[in-house]
Structure formats: C-alpha cells, structure tokens
Amino acid sequence: MTAVKNFVAFLYDFVVGDDWRMSVAVILGLVATGLAVRSGLNLWWLLPLFVVAGLGISLRRVVRKNGET
Amino acid sequence: MNAGAWGLLLSSFLASAVETVEAFTIVLAVGITRGWKSTMLGVGAALCTLAVLVALLGPGLVAIPIDVLRLVVGALLLIFGLQWLRKAILRASGYKAMHDEVAIFAREAAEAREQPPTDRSAFDQYAFSLSFKGVFLEGLEVVFIVLTFGAIHGNIALAALGAVIAVALVVIVGLAVRAPLSKVPENTLKFTVGVMLTSFGIFWGAEGAGIVWPGNDLALLGIVVGTAVASLATAATMKRERDRGLAVAT
Numbered sequence: 001m002t003a004v005k006n007f008v009a010f011l012y013d014f015v016v017g018d019d020w021r022m023s024v025a026v027i028l029g030l031v032a033t034g035l036a037v038r039s040g041l042n043l044w045w046l047l048p049l050f051v052v053a054g055l056g057i058s059l060r061r062v063v064r065k066n067g068e069t
Numbered sequence: 070m071n072a073g074a075w076g077l078l079l080s081s082f083l084a085s086a087v088e089t090v091e092a093f094t095i096v097l098a099v100g101i102t103r104g105w106k107s108t109m110l111g112v113g114a115a116l117c118t119l120a121v122l123v124a125l126l127g128p129g130l131v132a133i134p135i136d137v138l139r140l141v142v143g144a145l146l147l148i149f150g151l152q153w154l155r156k157a158i159l160r161a162s163g164y165k166a167m168h169d170e171v172a173i174f175a176r177e178a179a180e181a182r183e184q185p186p187t188d189r190s191a192f193d194q195y196a197f198s199l200s201f202k203g204v205f206l207e208g209l210e211v212v213f214i215v216l217t218f219g220a221i222h223g224n225i226a227l228a229a230l231g232a233v234i235a236v237a238l239v240v241i242v243g244l245a246v247r248a249p250l251s252k253v254p255e256n257t258l259k260f261t262v263g264v265m266l267t268s269f270g271i272f273w274g275a276e277g278a279g280i281v282w283p284g285n286d287l288a289l290l291g292i293v294v295g296t297a298v299a300s301l302a303t304a305a306t307m308k309r310e311r312d313r314g315l316a317v318a319t
Binding site: 014015016017018019022023026027029030033034037038042043044046047048051052054055056058059062063066067 | 147149158159209271281282288303314
C-alpha cells in the first residue's frame, strides 16, 4: 500500500508539481475551447487566456506570501 | 530538414542538456565521495529502466490517433511547461534561489560523507540508490519530452537524437573538467525550455480541441514569441516590485 501511495505521490509531483491551480487552469481552458469549437466558434485565444490567468494567479500567490513574511 | 524538425531537435537537445547537467552533478558528488563502482551500477540500472520505458511507451504513443494525441500531449506539455516557466520566472525575479550546481554538489557530497563508509570494492547501497534516483528522475523528464514531442512529429528517433547529443556533450565536457558544470547557463536554458514546452502545449492542445490557428503552423512562432515576451516582462515587473519592497523595508 505504501508503494502505491508513494507512486501516486511521485506521479502527482512529477505531473502537477508545485501548484495544482495551473493544471486546473489548463484543463478548464481545454474544456472551454472544446465546447466553443462544438458550438461552431474558433476561439483560438481562449486557451492562452486561461494559461496566462493560471500562471498569473500562481505567481501572485508567491508574491503575496513573500510580502507577508 | 524543415523548421518543425529543427524545433523538435532543439527542444529535446535543450531539455536533455539541462537535465543531464543536474544528473551529472549528483553522480559526480556520489562517485567522488563513495567510490565509482556502485555509483556507475546505479547509473547503468537507471539508464536500462529508462530504455525499457521508452521501448514500452514509444510504439503505443505513435499508435494513438493524432487528434487525441495532440490533446493529451498538449495538455501534459502545458502543465509540465508551466511548472518550468513558473520556476524560471520566480528565479529570474529573485523570489526563488538560482539553481547553483556548485552548491548542490557540495550538499550532495557532504550528505554522502555523513553515511557510514563501506569497503570501496564492496557494493555500496547508498551510492547505488542515490545515483539511480538522480539519473532516473532527471532522465524521466527527458523521456517524457522526447516521447511526446517525437510522437506528435511522428519522429521519435529525431527527438531521441537531440537527447543523445545533449547527454554525450554534457558527459564529455563534465569528464574533461571533472567538476560540476556551473558555467552552463542553466537558469536561462530552463527559461527557454519552459517557454518552448508551454508554447507547443498551447498550440497542440488547442489543435487537439479542434481549433484552427490563424496562419496555421506560423501561429506557433507567434505563440513562442508571445510567451517569451510575456514571461520576461512578468519576471522584470516582479523583480522591480521585489526590489522596491526590499528598499522600503531597509
């Protein structure tokens, strides 16, 4: 059981890394883009927008945390 | 060779070079302090495990339909690339300590010296485990990048060639200087790789979701430039804010 737990923890750290919020932003961006395409809209800027937002939020959190200490 | 193939070769070369420098530092520290026999056994075991992974996953990836592959690989590259880019921006702006191979070498060597000594001709579990872990973990990132980039371009061999050249170059230079490769501009390379992984991730992920990019493949160039400019501007702004905060505090 410990080996499975360790493997899952390793996989999470390898793929998701330091901040899960960026991964959520990527998945939401891809889902939103896919839904737009299915509705007949070619919103190519939607995914980059989610990426910028996800990275921006993550960096902002570090800056804020740094300001508190 | 077209621009896409050069991009593929360059991306796998840069990513592999960065990871190899990091693995080399660990192996060097362990080898010098604990002896080379068990250390090299660890390196060999890690390389064999990575080779098995490539042999198992490579053919499977190529068999996946291209649109599904673009979506999945795009998402993974994007998540992975954003991690690299986030770290690179934090380092460039001073919020995270710069990656320092000399300091890492000193730390690894000190930790290795603290372990109980073994006869240099006998099997050293500590040296084996540490060199295996170092090479396997850094190598796993290389395998991931080589397989995903290679599979989408339908040319895993070319991506692997970029990785092999990088590994050979780093090892040759490393053996020649017999010291951690601190002169390699690792943080700049990580920034570049982060920009490339994120850009390719955006391009392929959106294509996999059904998007037709304006300008088709040329859009990739725009995404790379846009990502690089935005990242550099963000790092510069954060650095300015941090310096201002420090000036006020003192």
